[in-house]
Amino acid sequence: MKRTxxxxxxxxxxxxxxxxxxxxxxxxxxxxxxxxxxxxxxVLRAQALTxxxxxxxxxxxxxxxxxxxxxxxxxxxxLRAGNCFYLExxxxxxDPLSRELGVAPSRKSGRSHAITKPSSYxxxxxxxxFAMANDDGVRPDNFNHADxxxxxxxxxxxxxxxxxxxxxxxxxxxxxxxxEEDFERGDVSPLVWACREKVFALTIDAQRLQRIREExxxxxxxxxxxxxxxxxxxxxxxxxxxEVPVLNTTxxxxxxxxxxxxxxxxxxxx
Amino acid sequence: MKRTxxxxxxxxxxxxxxxxxxxxxxxxxxxxxxxxxxxxxxVLRAQALTxxxxxxxxxxxxxxxxxxxxxxxxxxxxLRAGNCFYLExxxxxxDPLSRELGVAPSRKSGRSHAITKPSSYxxxxxxxxFAMANDDGVRPDNFNHADxxxxxxxxxxxxxxxxxxxxxxxxxxxxxxxxEEDFERGDVSPLVWACREKVFALTIDAQRLQRIREExxxxxxxxxxxxxxxxxxxxxxxxxxxEVPVLNTTxxxxxxxxxxxxxxxxxxxx
Numbered sequence: 001m002k003r004t005x006x007x008x009x010x011x012x013x014x015x016x017x018x019x020x021x022x023x024x025x026x027x028x029x030x031x032x033x034x035x036x037x038x039x040x041x042x043v044l045r046a047q048a049l050t051x052x053x054x055x056x057x058x059x060x061x062x063x064x065x066x067x068x069x070x071x072x073x074x075x076x077x078x079l080r081a082g083n084c085f086y087l088e089x090x091x092x093x094x095d096p097l098s099r100e101l102g103v104a105p106s107r108k109s110g111r112s113h114a115i116t117k118p119s120s121y122x123x124x125x126x127x128x129x130f131a132m133a134n135d136d137g138v139r140p141d142n143f144n145h146a147d148x149x150x151x152x153x154x155x156x157x158x159x160x161x162x163x164x165x166x167x168x169x170x171x172x173x174x175x176x177x178x179x180e181e182d183f184e185r186g187d188v189s190p191l192v193w194a195c196r197e198k199v200f201a202l203t204i205d206a207q208r209l210q211r212i213r214e215e216x217x218x219x220x221x222x223x224x225x226x227x228x229x230x231x232x233x234x235x236x237x238x239x240x241x242x243e244v245p246v247l248n249t250t251x252x253x254x255x256x257x258x259x260x261x262x263x264x265x266x267x268x269x270x
Numbered sequence: 271m272k273r274t275x276x277x278x279x280x281x282x283x284x285x286x287x288x289x290x291x292x293x294x295x296x297x298x299x300x301x302x303x304x305x306x307x308x309x310x311x312x313v314l315r316a317q318a319l320t321x322x323x324x325x326x327x328x329x330x331x332x333x334x335x336x337x338x339x340x341x342x343x344x345x346x347x348x349l350r351a352g353n354c355f356y357l358e359x360x361x362x363x364x365d366p367l368s369r370e371l372g373v374a375p376s377r378k379s380g381r382s383h384a385i386t387k388p389s390s391y392x393x394x395x396x397x398x399x400f401a402m403a404n405d406d407g408v409r410p411d412n413f414n415h416a417d418x419x420x421x422x423x424x425x426x427x428x429x430x431x432x433x434x435x436x437x438x439x440x441x442x443x444x445x446x447x448x449x450e451e452d453f454e455r456g457d458v459s460p461l462v463w464a465c466r467e468k469v470f471a472l473t474i475d476a477q478r479l480q481r482i483r484e485e486x487x488x489x490x491x492x493x494x495x496x497x498x499x500x501x502x503x504x505x506x507x508x509x510x511x512x513e514v515p516v517l518n519t520t521x522x523x524x525x526x527x528x529x530x531x532x533x534x535x536x537x538x539x540x
Contacts, residue, residue: 003371012529018288018382022339023363025381027373038529065370069292085370092362093293100335100355101273103297111295112288113525121523128430132405160398163433167524253391254437255383259282259308 004033004056004064008049008079010072011110013038019089020067033060041109046075050082057083071109120170127166127173134174135159140191146174148265149195151188151239152202153178153231154222155212157249157257161202164258171265178235188238200261201239205250206232274303274326274334278319278349280342281380283308289359290337303330311379316345320352327353341379390440397436397443404444405429410461416444418535419465421458421509422472423448423501424492425482427519427527431472434528441535448505458508470531471509475520476502 005024007017017036024032033056040046056064066084070076080086094105115121134142136159143149148165150158154177162173182188192199204212206229213223221227239246245264247257275294277287287306294302303326310316326334336354340346350356364375385391404412406429413419418435420428424447432443452458462469476499483493491497509516515534517527 012525014525014529015288015292018285019359019363022285022382023360023367025386026364026375026377027367027371028376028381028386029373030371036532038533065367085367087363087367089289089363090293093289093357093359094296097293097297097335097355097357101297101300103299105296106298107296110526111298112292113523113529115521115523116295116298125427125430125524128433132429135402157395159402160395160437163398163437167430167433167437251385253383253385254395255282255284256380259284259383262306263308 001062002031002033002060003062004035004053004060006035006037006049006053006064006066006068006084008037008040008066008068008070009109010041010070010075011039012113013069014113016067016069016089019069020087023067023087024065040070040079041072041075043075043078046078050078053079053082053084071107123170124167127170128163130172131162131166131174134172135162137174137176137179139174140176140189143174143176143191143195143198145172146195147171147198148173148261149192149199150175150202151178151192151199151242151244152204153209153235155209155216156202156204157254158202160254161249161257161261164254165261168258169262171262178231178238182238183231183234188242193242196242196244198265199242199244200264201235201242201244201246202257203232203236203239203246203248205248208250271332272301272303272330273332274305274323274330276305276307276319276323276334276336276338276354278307278310278336278338278340279379280311280340280345281309282383283339284383286337286339286359289339290357293337293357294335310340310349311342311345313345313348316348320348323349323352323354341377393440394437397440398433400442401432401436401444404442405432407444407446407449409444410446410459413444413446413461413465415442416465417441417468418443418531419462419469420445420472421448421462421469421512421514422474423479423505425479425486426472426474427524428472430524431519431527431531434524435531438528439532441532448501448508452508453501453504458512463512466512466514468535469512469514470534471505471512471514471516472527473502473506473509473516473518475518478520 007013007020009016053064064084066086069090098105152158158175162175165171165173209228210225277283277290279286323334334354336356339360368375422428428445432445435441435443479498480495
């Protein structure tokens with residue numbers, strides 16, 4: 001049975017989607033059809049969405065679930081009155097928090113993902129630019145300017161993880177791919193050794209690596225299982241000598257890997 | 271007065287941080303010290319955090335605020351008993367949702383940001399790789415494979431927006447920088463015209479653009495205010511002829527720009 005779910009907000013809807021997605025992930029036997037509805041910030045848009053909700057109810061044979069973060073009561077009430085199971089995600093927290101802080105809430109929507117702190121936003125954008133400029137070991141002489149340096153064989157997940165760390169945590173990440181040259185020498189560059197206290201190694205299972213490389217260069221020696229196994233084995237020896245933390249990207253998402261790295265690097269968010 | 275805030279979870283803590291950050295953004299007169307505490311998944315770690323909370327209370331002269339998403343009651347109860355104002359963000363929703371769906375929750379933590387749907391995760395990683403390979407107009411012949419094509423002058427915010435669209439929504443984005451060559455010709459490449467139904471133009475205020483370019487190439491003609499104004503003016507003429515949506519990155523974050531783009535491209539998340 002299909003169940004339609006709406007993530008609704010007056011602004012980006014990122015919070016509604018994040019929480020709503022977390023909540024439905026607790027019910028993995030249900031087949032959810034997820035619909036993202038940002039910028040429902042007028043009575044007209046709320047009415048149009050209410051009509052869509054009714055269509056979903058008719059189609060699914062059961063009313064849809066709505067995860068909403070609506071600060072404007074007038075617009076929120078229109079949705080709430082529709083044919084849906086409505087969960088307002090902020091409501092129960094704002095008043096208790098307001099009493100605890102002794103400050104009234106602004107009730108302005110869209111504060112969370114807007115540029116409210118330009119210095120912190122600029123830091124994140126600069127970090128993304130840094131990650132782009134220091135991807136794939138192109139500037140190992142720049143490692144001293146990086147907050148973290150990810151190390152791993154080709155296609156082990158370094159680039160997506162670096163981009164996530166930059167985008168979400170404003171960390172300046174660089175990465176260093178272990179190349180054929182390193183394998184021949186039996187060691188990574190001295191520039192990696194010089195910054196080993198900020199190095200995190202990424203590893204991956206050989207079969208998974210083979211599938212990824214096979215998509216990139218089908219039938220190549222680079223994508224053979226033997227080559228993948230050998231690369232991973234030799235990289236593991238290097239990681240051991242360097243004595244750096246090793247994270248496995250096979251079953252961990254870039255969000256999970258990034259959280260582990262951040263926890264070790266720092267616990268303060270600006 | 272400083273107020274310490276903890277975002278706590280048994281897994282990545284991304285949901286706790288997203289909601290907690292949204293909630294505190296309603297109280298912008300308070301000076302929050304934000305601390306990110308993922309992977310608090312044992313009694314021992316909860317006890318250590320409780321000790322840190324007490325230190326914060328002593329230092330700040332007021333108890334800290336804790337935003338938590340704890341599915342394990344034993345670990346959660348230790349935090350709750352600490353010297354803090356404790357808000358459990360899932361609690362009030364899981365039972366009502368369970369009753370509505372007629373399904374018991376799994377109570378497994380870390381489901382939301384884990385690789386629970388490999389196909390959807392792989393799609394996001396592929397999209398990031400696509401964004402990297404199609405950044406800065408390097409492959410305009412590839413625009414037919416892209417879901418969206420961002421168009422704008424140098425440093426108008428195309429790359430970070432593309433990366434966000436790929437990472438969060440699994441969209442395959444490309445971008446095309448308007449170059450001196452385009453300005454001389456008075457038009458963008460025919461390859462942009464050929465895919466104009468998926469083009470979004472980014473613009474930016476001249477003074478902001480000048481500051482960004484100035485950081486990149488200090489004192490260059492490229493970074494002069496006149497050149498920035500002229501580039502923006504001529505780009506705007508091109509956008510008008512193309513009849514594409516124009517988004518301004520001066521005061522909108524990459525999250526906000528991306529939400530606007532996604533809303534126009536599609537409303538379904540996989």
